[in-house]
Amino acid sequence: MTEGKVVTRLVPCPAWDLEGMESWLSDLAGAGLHFQQDSFLLGFASFEPGESREVRYRLEPGRKRLSFWAPEGDIPEGEALELHAARGWEYAGRRGQFHIYRTEDPQAPEPDTDPAVQALALDALRRRLLSGWIGLCLWFVLYWVLALRGVLNAALALGSGFLLFTLLLMLATGLGDLGAVRSLGRLRRRLRLGEELSHRRDWRKRRRLYWGRRGLLTLLWVLWLALLLGKWMAEVDHRGLVLPVDYAGSVPFATLRELTGQEAVGYESAFARDLDFNSVRAWEDPLAPENYDWSEHARVTYADGSALNGDWQVEYHRMASVPLAKLLFREFALRVRLERWSTPMECPDLGLDGQLAYRSRNLLSTLLLRKGTVVVRAYAFFSGATPFQLSDWGPALAESLG
């Protein structure tokens, strides 16, 4: 090792393992590796090689939440720095919610001279971590319900496998925070019983387990990001989309051509080769074995010379069971009720298990239907000399569902 050349080490324990962190840093100082100020990054720390020295390191919880993004930043308050400096302790950096101080002066008093007071400081941190974790859980639930318009809707949009993977990954990550809360609780109990912390603990014992867990979690998050990026790129590239004219199969609902009836003598697709206007996406999911996203723009002409311009979009889901279909229908219906700009519309009784008609924010007449395990959301806009309204196409759509 060349003096002056920075050395990187993988941190062997979590930030809240105070005894482990302090012992590790002190042991490395004894081996001639001195922690470079504020050099924790992505689970690694940097050290400057030098002479072996007896250096004491101590971790102390921040009084407030420590974050680069927090208004107060992530450095200690001036008073904390002043009090420590007056006693021979210099600030060395931050890891997680802890500030790190160090001293080479054997006469410098320990920063924590009252275990009960130290327990108070850890208790405050523990409560912050717990309330942060609870807040995150609440946000998570609200996000899925409000922003993604329901769990089932999100599952069908993202894929139920991917959604489940996301949920499990977030749970595994959240459990890490809970582990910190539990560990700090145990530490606090020891301090309240008057026990002092050990600053020379064998940190080697559990490092492989820590590295294994952290490495696995990191790999899973990288995989998740790659999958998400893949989905996004697929959407940008219109992967999985086919032009209706090129679609080989048939769809279990009425297309615009079928809706407008047998009397039509001409059909001309508008923007025929443009996937932004005309497209079919068909996919399967464990929660819904058959799904379609259908978009069709066309001009239909009749024998009497009249014409109808139509914008027809259908979202079709055949769910794996009736309860799932009921749940999806309710999610869609709830979204309509929560959206201020949705206006209810009159709808004839179509004899189905569920129906809801409304005008959406882009002024499209929208019909939400459920028949058995099938849930359909259809948006339509027609213009032309002859009106073609929801009372015309609604029954035709309902009948086409079989």
Place this chain on the structure above:
Amino acid sequence: MPRKAMETLTEAMFYVLMAFRRGPLCGTEAAAWVEERTGGRVRLGPATLYTVLGKFEKERLLREVLVEGRKRTYVLTEKGAEAYRGELMRLQACLRDAEAEGGEKA
């Protein structure tokens, strides 16, 4: 109503309140006074002192009156004086009970 953790003060906390009875002080001055007063028996580490000052300010036992650079000066509030008196009475009661049990007089 004080929180459970503050109902009984630790020795360090008690001496910090005692120090601030003398007038406005910054943390370093308070720690130095305590160490001198106790003949080195009670030493307030910087983390302990910082936690105690923070807790006392939050519980309104101390009030910040001056900030000069990194130094903050506090004064004891009425609530802090009351907490000190309460703890003093408790300690005196403990001492009386101990002496009544045949312990050595202090």
